[in-house]
Amino acid sequence: MIASAINGLTATGTARKTTAMQRIFSGIQPSGIPTLGNYLGAIRNWVALQHDHDCIYCVVDLHAITVWQDPKLLAQQTRELAASIIACGIDPTAHIVFHQSAVAAHVRLAWIFNCVARLGWLNRMTQFKDKAGPDRENVSAGLYVYPNLMAADILAYHATRVPVGDDQRQHLELANDIAQKFNHDYGIDFFPAIEPLILGPAARVMSLRDGMKKMSKSDASDQSRINLSDAPDAIALKIRRAKTDPAPLPGEPAGLEGRPEARNLVGIYAALRDTDPGDVLREHGGKGFGAFKEALAALLIETLRPIAAETRRLLNDPETLDAILRDGAARAAAIAEPIVAEAERLVGFLRV
Numbered sequence: 001m002i003a004s005a006i007n008g009l010t011a012t013g014t015a016r017k018t019t020a021m022q023r024i025f026s027g028i029q030p031s032g033i034p035t036l037g038n039y040l041g042a043i044r045n046w047v048a049l050q051h052d053h054d055c056i057y058c059v060v061d062l063h064a065i066t067v068w069q070d071p072k073l074l075a076q077q078t079r080e081l082a083a084s085i086i087a088c089g090i091d092p093t094a095h096i097v098f099h100q101s102a103v104a105a106h107v108r109l110a111w112i113f114n115c116v117a118r119l120g121w122l123n124r125m126t127q128f129k130d131k132a133g134p135d136r137e138n139v140s141a142g143l144y145v146y147p148n149l150m151a152a153d154i155l156a157y158h159a160t161r162v163p164v165g166d167d168q169r170q171h172l173e174l175a176n177d178i179a180q181k182f183n184h185d186y187g188i189d190f191f192p193a194i195e196p197l198i199l200g201p202a203a204r205v206m207s208l209r210d211g212m213k214k215m216s217k218s219d220a221s222d223q224s225r226i227n228l229s230d231a232p233d234a235i236a237l238k239i240r241r242a243k244t245d246p247a248p249l250p251g252e253p254a255g256l257e258g259r260p261e262a263r264n265l266v267g268i269y270a271a272l273r274d275t276d277p278g279d280v281l282r283e284h285g286g287k288g289f290g291a292f293k294e295a296l297a298a299l300l301i302e303t304l305r306p307i308a309a310e311t312r313r314l315l316n317d318p319e320t321l322d323a324i325l326r327d328g329a330a331r332a333a334a335i336a337e338p339i340v341a342e343a344e345r346l347v348g349f350l351r352v
């Protein structure tokens, strides 16, 4: 079911024909329990892409600590994230699943990129502005240079395709700017161009409490999101309580204009059904939210129940899970090490 989920959908990145076995890199932060946003915006697409790509999927713990993470929880959150993406259908033997801090090549290349990227480029990053909020002077320097590390994550593998949610588009444009500037500065076509793969009708899933805000695993309100580990009762309750407006559902997508919460719920339903909002509204248009929410909750429960069960099973065997991550890190390092060593040679570092 998951594998067919992105059939018929098109990438909105630069149009380029898919060549067999291009290398994909993508990451997810262990900053909490993965949400429906992470699933529909990223992980579900990762699963589909593994059939005709060579995939590297990373639990990006270095990125997670750009905001405070409780050290007593970080290792467990890292395991939970890894378990969760494997439970969604990623095959860690055919592909690579690992955690970022286990491969030093990421930070080595990130430092070089800190010296390639321009301050003006970073100043334009909207995610930094969103995450930093009004108290910008008080956030970590890591949060500011986060996009440079993200560029290093991808380019350390010479990956060319990056499936992400719509919120990451700007970071990938910056990664391409960094790659081009490195190539220009050192006079060699070393880093390839990256193509963002922004897939599906729910490329941006919004909060259940505020249709203008992205659904986030670190949102203070648990009611704002569906966690992939949520029990059926919790899912049903969160959807029942999800913010809506008093009007019934419109008969066509144009009627969702100016109704962000309604648009979000219809978008989620469409994504889960692997269809588009027009189709959903043909079926549910004219009805009140009560009946629609019930149908949505049922669909969510049916989709997420097997994922939550498999995640629990994997977490009950931490030794096997750790062995998967160790093996993934060794295979990741074998790819990244020579690429980053060559970048360091191009920069002119002494090798003795």
Ligand code: AQP
Residues within 6 Å of the ligand: 027, 028, 029, 030, 031, 032, 035, 037, 038, 039, 040, 041, 042, 043, 060, 163, 164, 165, 166, 167, 168, 202, 203, 204, 205, 206, 214, 215, 216, 217, 218, 219
């Ligand atoms: N709401 C979303 N809709 C669609 N896609 C989303 N993604 C995240 N939220 C949504 C996609 O999930 C991938 C992994 O994201 P991440 O964990 O690395 O960072 P994030 O985008 O900052 O995700 P969160 O859940 O909002 O984490 P916190 O709360 O820690 O900041 C990315 O491909 C992202 O696009």
